[in-house]
Amino acid sequence: MDIRKQVGLNVQRVRRTRGWSQEELAFQSGLHRTYISGIERGTRNPTVTVLKELADALAVPPRTLLDLGSPSGG
Amino acid sequence: MDIRKQVGLNVQRVRRTRGWSQEELAFQSGLHRTYISGIERGTRNPTVTVLKELADALAVPPRTLLDLGSPSGG
DNA sequence: TTGTGACTCTTAGTCCGTG
DNA sequence: TCACGGACTAAGAGTCACA
Numbered sequence: 001m002d003i004r005k006q007v008g009l010n011v012q013r014v015r016r017t018r019g020w021s022q023e024e025l026a027f028q029s030g031l032h033r034t035y036i037s038g039i040e041r042g043t044r045n046p047t048v049t050v051l052k053e054l055a056d057a058l059a060v061p062p063r064t065l066l067d068l069g070s071p072s073g074g
Numbered sequence: 075m076d077i078r079k080q081v082g083l084n085v086q087r088v089r090r091t092r093g094w095s096q097e098e099l100a101f102q103s104g105l106h107r108t109y110i111s112g113i114e115r116g117t118r119n120p121t122v123t124v125l126k127e128l129a130d131a132l133a134v135p136p137r138t139l140l141d142l143g144s145p146s147g148g
Numbered sequence: 149t150t151g152t153g154a155c156t157c158t159t160a161g162t163c164c165g166t167g
Numbered sequence: 168t169c170a171c172g173g174a175c176t177a178a179g180a181g182t183c184a185c186a
């Protein structure tokens with residue numbers, strides 16, 4: 001499994017547990033809407049600082065977005 | 075704690091448990107020695123794919139390099 | 149054995165628009 | 168509400184000479 005794909009899946013999963021649109025997550029994280037889209041589709045290769053910003057916005061530990069297991073973002 | 079600093083500390087810690095020099099890790103990961111140096115000092119902002127290559131070379135799960143806790147690398 | 153500034157090339161990340 | 172492409176600016180990837 002490509003790590004980018006894994007990150008994308010995790011971001012999307014946690015985002016949906018929040019009931020957020022991509023645009024809402026973009027607003028919360030300070031990143032751009034189309035960039036969030038690219039990350040979730042696994043076509044972008046985010047840096048660790050972006051990973052952190054995403055994790056902060058989603059209120060989960062950064063490692064959650066790298067893991068295969070169940071995200072703790074209930 | 076800056077996430078880049080945290081990654082650097084973790085890379086360095088795991089590398090040393092392997093008894094490897096930066097040059098050895100550079101060889102194992104296919105990255106440049108000076109680039110490893112920059113990451114360990116927290117002056118570089120690696121992407122998730124680089125994080126994965128490092129984790130692979132060090133034989134630890136990628137999330138290990140983001141965590142604050144004790145690395146599981148040996 | 150590692151730190152560092154500077155460099156080239158590629159890509160991260162933004163913004164606009166279409167379907 | 169989201170996927171996707173083009174164009175753009177800032178920054179990361181990757182390398183070297185020197186200390």
